[in-house]
Amino acid sequence: MKIAVIGGGAAGLMAAWAAAEEGADVTLFEQNEKCGKKIYITGKGRCNVTNDCDPQEYLTHVVNGAKFLTGAVYAFPPRALMEHLERGGLKLKTERGNRVFPVSDKASDVTKCLENYCRDVGVKIKFDTKVLKLSILNSTMRGIITEKGEFLSDKVIICTGGKSYPSTGSRGDGYVFAAQAGHNVKEPVPSLCGVNLKGDYFKPMQGLSLKNVGLKVFVKSKLIKDLFGEMQFTHFGASGPLILTASALINRCMPSDVRLVLDFKPALSQEQLSARILRDFEEFKNKDISNCLKNLLPSSAIEPVLARCAIQPDKKINSVTKAERASLLTNLKNFDILFSSVRGFEEAVVTSGGVSLSEVNPKTMESKLVKGLYFAGEVLDADAFTGGFNLQIAFSTGFCAGRAAARQ
Numbered sequence: 570m571k572i573a574v575i576g577g578g579a580a581g582l583m584a585a586w587a588a589a590e591e592g593a594d595v596t597l598f599e600q601n602e603k604c605g606k607k608i609y610i611t612g613k614g615r616c617n618v619t620n621d622c623d624p625q626e627y628l629t630h631v632v633n634g635a636k637f638l639t640g641a642v643y644a645f646p647p648r649a650l651m652e653h654l655e656r657g658g659l660k661l662k663t664e665r666g667n668r669v670f671p672v673s674d675k676a677s678d679v680t681k682c683l684e685n686y687c688r689d690v691g692v693k694i695k696f697d698t699k700v701l702k703l704s705i706l707n708s709t710m711r712g713i714i715t716e717k718g719e720f721l722s723d724k725v726i727i728c729t730g731g732k733s734y735p736s737t738g739s740r741g742d743g744y745v746f747a748a749q750a751g752h753n754v755k756e757p758v759p760s761l762c763g764v765n766l767k768g769d770y771f772k773p774m775q776g777l778s779l780k781n782v783g784l785k786v787f788v789k790s791k792l793i794k795d796l797f798g799e800m801q802f803t804h805f806g807a808s809g810p811l812i813l814t815a816s817a818l819i820n821r822c823m824p825s826d827v828r829l830v831l832d833f834k835p836a837l838s839q840e841q842l843s844a845r846i847l848r849d850f851e852e853f854k855n856k857d858i859s860n861c862l863k864n865l866l867p868s869s870a871i872e873p874v875l876a877r878c879a880i881q882p883d884k885k886i887n888s889v890t891k892a893e894r895a896s897l898l899t900n901l902k903n904f905d906i907l908f909s910s911v912r913g914f915e916e917a918v919v920t921s922g923g924v925s926l927s928e929v930n931p932k933t934m935e936s937k938l939v940k941g942l943y944f945a946g947e948v949l950d951a952d953a954f955t956g957g958f959n960l961q962i963a964f965s966t967g968f969c970a971g972r973a974a975a976r977q
Contacts, residue, residue, distance in 0.1 A: 570594065572974050573713050573722040575700050575746070577604035579960055580946025580967035581728035582683040587971030588726070589690035595971075596722070597692055598715060600699040605680030606737035607730060611918075611960065616676035618654065619647040619964070620957035621667040630958045632760070632817045634951030637926040638962060641934070645968040647961055657682040668957050703746050703942070710941030724941045724974040726934075728967060731920025731947040732757050743948035744923065750939045753925040755950045758820045759917030761813045761959075764829070766806035767907040770876060774802035774869045783832030784811040785903075788822055797835060807906060813918065814954050820911045820921055831904040833866060833874075843898050850894070854887045861886055865901065874900050919959045923950040933973035934966055945970040 570593040574585045577599030589595040597604075608616055620627065624642045628635045651661055651669060659682040660672040671678045687694065704712040704719060712721040729743030744754045778801045786794040800809035807829075819827045834842050845865070853861040859882035862871045875882050878896040880889070914920070924944050928937050936942040946963040953959050 570724065570975055571722040572596070572724045572726065572971075573598060573720055574726045574728060574971075575713065576728035576730060576743070576946075577601070577694065577696075578607050578728060578730055578946065579605070579683070579963035580730075580948075580970075581726070582680075582687055583964050583967030584726045584728055584943075584945050584971035584974075585692045585694075586683070586686045586690060587968045588724075588975040589687065589692045589971075591972055591975035593724075593975035595687075595690075595692045596720065597687065597694045598698045598700050598713070598720075599694060599696050601738050602696050603680075604684055604694065604696075605676075607734055607739060608680050609676045610734065610737065611676060612670060614676050615670050615674045616679045617668050617670055617955075617957040617960065618661070618679055619650050619669045619961045621647055621651065621663045621669050623648075627958065627961065630956065631951070631953045631962075633921060634926055634949065634962075637929075637931045637949075638951055638965065640932050641965040641969045642961070645965045647957075650961065650964050653686075654679070654682055657686055666956055700742070700746075703749055705750060705939055705942075708939050710939060724943065726943040726945060726967075726970050726974055727948055728945045728963075728970075729948050731923060732914045733759065733917040733920045733947075735914060739920075739947070743944070747924045747944070747948070750936060750942055752928050752936065752938060755922040755925060757914075757920045757922035759911050759914050760817045760820050760921035760952055761918035761955055762816050762912040762916045763803060763808035764806050764812055764816060764911050765909040767909045770873050771802050771806065771906070773872055774867075775804050777802045777867055777869050778809070779831075779833075779867070781836070782811070783835035784815060785828075785830040785832070786815045786818055787828040787830065788819065789826045790828075794818055800831075805912070806909070810955060816911045816917075817921065817952065817954060819908070824909055827908045829906045829908045831906050833870070833901050833904065839898065839902060842901060846894060846898060850886050850889065854885075856886055857883045858886055858889060859883065874904065877904065918955065919952050920947055921950075921952045923948050926950050932969070933977065934970035935973060935977070941974075943970040943974050 572593045574597040585597045624646045730739035732741045784796045800811040934943045945966040
């Protein structure tokens with residue numbers, strides 16, 4: 570069985586190994602000078618390889634494609650991946666939120682481990698080789714055409730990634746190949762990225778990191794997610810874990826339908842926070858309100874919050890009206906951060922969208938339209954929240970595609 574794998578990222582390296590381990594003659598085509606360019610930058614260079622949870626828990630973190638991925642995740646779950654990597658000599662550690670990293674904190678060690686596995690089972694890797702199109706005859710794969718000539722094979726596995734971080738080579742080639750084979754491709758959009766905000770009210774907060782805050786995500790006035798954690802204000806708007814998670818839920822929405830509401834004090838109820846404000850006002854009744862709020866807010870957030878309440882920063886506490894105090898309470902618990910749009914593919918951790926899942930066999934990852942054509946990884950219309958869940962999609966679908974391609 571001769572198999573061509575297009576793309577040397579997480580999905581491609583796993584698919585190539587899984588196919589060769591079953592006895593297939595596998596050649597992996599990578600357009601870059603090395604494999605795993607995107608792996609190198611994941612987890613800020615540390616590579617969050619997976620999330621140490623059971624398949625049932627894992628699937629609750631999938632944004633698109635959970636039903637489709639069920640078989641793949643049970644066939645090759647996070648624990649199986651961890652054992653696989655550790656057998657290959659990569660020591661792992663589990664951090665907050667069950668995030669799994671290499672002990673070395675080096676993403677390059679993950680790529681080395683995956684490449685070593687491939688070489689041990691005889692996978693041939695052709696670097697600096699760009700695939701131009703598929704070679705299909707009578708709805709059956711016959712190989713690929715590269716810039717260096719045609720390569721005949723019985724099966725082809727497309728693992729080209731999405732469009733996020735195009736500098737790594739992910740420019741949407743897989744969508745072109747899929748369309749050539751007659752597949753429908755759901756429009757790719759950025760996911761797990763920062764968001765642009767309207768206006769310039771947030772400029773004083775640029776660089777401000779907030780911990781233990783709440784973020785409510787509304788779409789068409791309906792609350793779809795209530796989040797807790799960390800976020801940052803930036804020169805363009807907002808970023809950080811909470812915002813990245815929110816972006817996965819709103820990246821296909823009209824901006825006018827989206828409302829992101831920040832809770833500066835999620836640990837306090839409305840009543841508790843109201844009592845706290847009254848105590849502080851009593852203690853600092855002869856002070857400016859901006860000085861009084863230093864115990865409640867980071868310094869750079871005081872003026873933007875007061876501006877939203879239409880209260881001057883130098884207003885004396887003893888002259889603050891009941892209505893102004895109520896407005897302050899509202900904005901501390903419900904500060905609308907005025908969403909404008911999600912950021913672009915250059916900053917997106919993953920791509921949402923891709924090859925239509927209804928046209929792919931969920932057990933084997935084989936195309937239902939072209940015999941011998943398989944898909945794995947980000948090229949599929951499946952994505953998840955942050956925390957190692959997206960790389961696991963790549964590894965699980967890559968494993969299933971490689972094994973099925975070699976066995977069928």
